[in-house]
Amino acid sequence: MRTKATKTPYNYHELLQALEQQGKNIYGRHFAVQDIDRPVILKLLAYFLQDEQVALIEGIDLHKGILLTGRIGCGKTSLINLMRLITQEDYKPIIISCRQICFEFGKDGFDIIRRYSTSSFYPYTSMPRVYCFDDLGLETNVTHWGSTCNVTAEILLSRYDLFISHKMITHVTTNLNSNELEGIYGNRLRSRMRAMFNLIAFPSETTDKRR
Known part of the structure; x- marks a missing residue:
């Protein structure tokens, strides 16, 4: 993912995995993070984590x-x-x-x-x-x-x-x-x-x- 080259305290690959697991816990086993939705989820993660570096790259104003x-x-x-x-x-x-x-x-x-x-x-x-x-x-x-x-x-x-x-x-x-x-x-x-x-x-x- 693009975040690999960005200075950030967060591991977005692990965050996506954790998010998917929480989704399964709450919404059922059918919940999955689809590849097409990853750019949207990346932006949301950067915003709600207040990750300034990734938000800047993604064009998100915190x-x-x-x-x-x-x-x-x-x-x-x-x-x-x-x-x-x-x-x-x-x-x-x-x-x-x-x-x-x-x-x-x-x-x-x-x-x-x-x-x-x-x-x-x-x-x-x-x-x-x-x-x-x-x-x-x-x-x-x-x-x-x-x-x-x-x-x-x-x-x-x-x-x-x-x-x-x-x-x-x-x-x-x-x-x-x-x-x-x-x-x-x-x-x-x-x-x-x-x-x-x-x-x-x-x-x-x-x-x-x-x-």
Whole structure:
């Protein structure tokens, strides 16, 4: 692998083996790290390990979050969940589906936007909580007491402001490409997403692993 010629404290070959074993433990014996997905996993490992040298080579900005995109069933959520095992405690992403957030908004209203943005700090500290919003783009506009809102768009816009002011990190998984995201959320949010995220995309040939 390319990391062999890079000064790094980590053995990525062993990390991939350990990741595959953890995947089997959690998701079953069918879980496997496929060759076509290794470049994506390498970038994720470098990011979540905060390995500056490998991240630099892979074009990953460690001060941004991750926008992980790929076809349905390619393993996006599973990989983010596995990356939680190697991440420092304060930076472990809390994974929540965008659909779940919409359900919460329908029940509790605009407090949900604050919960995942301006109130998204650990108690008694200025340390922001890291969230991974899963399946961005599959949710719908939600109405609460007559007010209709694109909840995830408002949360991301608020977290962008907090990214600028408090270095709040956000991760996202999605089945959609950048043009499709812009069609749903508009150019205003897309331009902020460029600032907030490293784009990591699975190859289009990646297979559906749930089959």
